Amino acid sequence: MSKDFALIGAAGYIAPRHMKAIKETGNYLIASVDKNDSVGIIDSYFPQSSFFTEFERFDRHIDKLRREGRPISYVSICTPNYLHDAHIRFGLRNAADVICEKPLVLNPWNIDALETIEKESGKKINNILQLRLHPSLVALKKKVDKEKSKTFDVDLTYITSRGSWYYTSWKGEQSKSGGIATNIGIHFFDMLHWIFGSVKKNSVHVRTHDRASGVLELNKANVRWFLSINSETLPKDVKKKGQATYRSITIEGKEIEFSGGFTDLHTRSYESILEGNGFGLEEARSSIEIAHDIRHAEPMGLVGDYHPYAKSPLSNHPFDKY
Incomplete structure (x- = not known):
């Protein structure tokens, strides 16, 4: 009905x-x-x-x-x-x-x-945790599940350029959006937890108004992650192509292709929910805990095994003073 x-x-x-x-x-x-x-x-x-x-x-x-x-x-x-x-x-x-x-x-x-x-x-x-329904990521989870004792080295990079309007909107207020880690990273943190298991350690190297970076030690992976809304942090080849977004996940140095396959994931999510198989409160908990801990952590700076993009210099945006 x-x-x-x-x-x-x-x-x-x-x-x-x-x-x-x-x-x-x-x-x-x-x-x-x-x-x-x-x-x-x-x-x-x-x-x-x-x-x-x-x-x-x-x-x-x-x-x-x-x-x-x-x-x-x-x-x-x-x-x-x-x-x-x-x-x-x-x-x-x-x-x-x-x-x-x-x-x-x-x-x-x-x-x-x-x-x-x-x-x-x-x-x-x-x-709505649609990345759990993405075919490429479902296949990756099955592969990881078969590895009983391996710890993977993972790099996650997500840069999605935003203009000055962002800081005027609710998204620019950490108390309303949760900051960068929550606003653009929550679905990636959910995906990482879902595939590689629970958190053993959550370290933050950099956290400003327009970027955040750190390392997540999970049961089956060490993840160096970098999130940014600043176009200055885009790779040079991406800038040359005029692209405003860069998304990359590498495992053991090998790129995982998942740029396509997003168009119908909300519909698939609704289908699962209507069948009684939606993702509930407990499925959402881990990613919310990860983002919350990142938001309240004291950044340690560029020490240890940080993500290479964490070295990206600040721009001349007025918000860089804060």
Whole structure:
């Protein structure tokens, strides 16, 4: 049977992927909300969907549907990171299962509180962890699982250029986004934990407003990682091609190709959730703990076996003074 969905954060970058997933799984977006009204993309999927710019009116509408015997089955959440916790609670209070973008929450103890509310509601909180569904990474996990005693040497590099607008938006405020490690790294940390096992040691070499770098010692891997939103840190050959993003994972010096295969991962995530196989609170916990610990660690500087990109010089951006 088709399910009725509500969407919080309809004007966000990731929201169209959720609309597409709802459509492609044969379900309906009944209502959505966002304080910004640039949501014409809804017409491509659910033109008859009710839309609100005030959360209070959206809340009243969802409550009215429930009282009329037409409750929402799922609430999908695409809002800024710091609002996820409150919006998850909203979904559970309205007797709906929840599908939330990563990071599920910013702090590990938030998961404990949600676990209590989830049990009280009888509903489930699902986190979008789409890299766990990527064919290349699924194959890599199977390969690693066969190695019972090997410790892999892994380098993770992810640079996605952002302009000055970033620092004006909520993403530039660590209290709202969780900083670089959470905002652009959370899905990679989840993937690394999922493939290579639990954390033995989490060291941070560099952490500024626009980059972070360190080493994760996992059960089956030593991972040197580097994350950046500064285009100055891009490799020279990438800059020459005019590209703004660079993503690389090497294992034992060999590149793992996973640049493609992303287009339908949200739909596949929704399919799994609708079948009762979504990733819940406990699956989300480790990556949130990793990012939280990075955020609160004292950077040790360029000592030990640091990622080579950690040496990248700061630019002349005014934020480099802070």
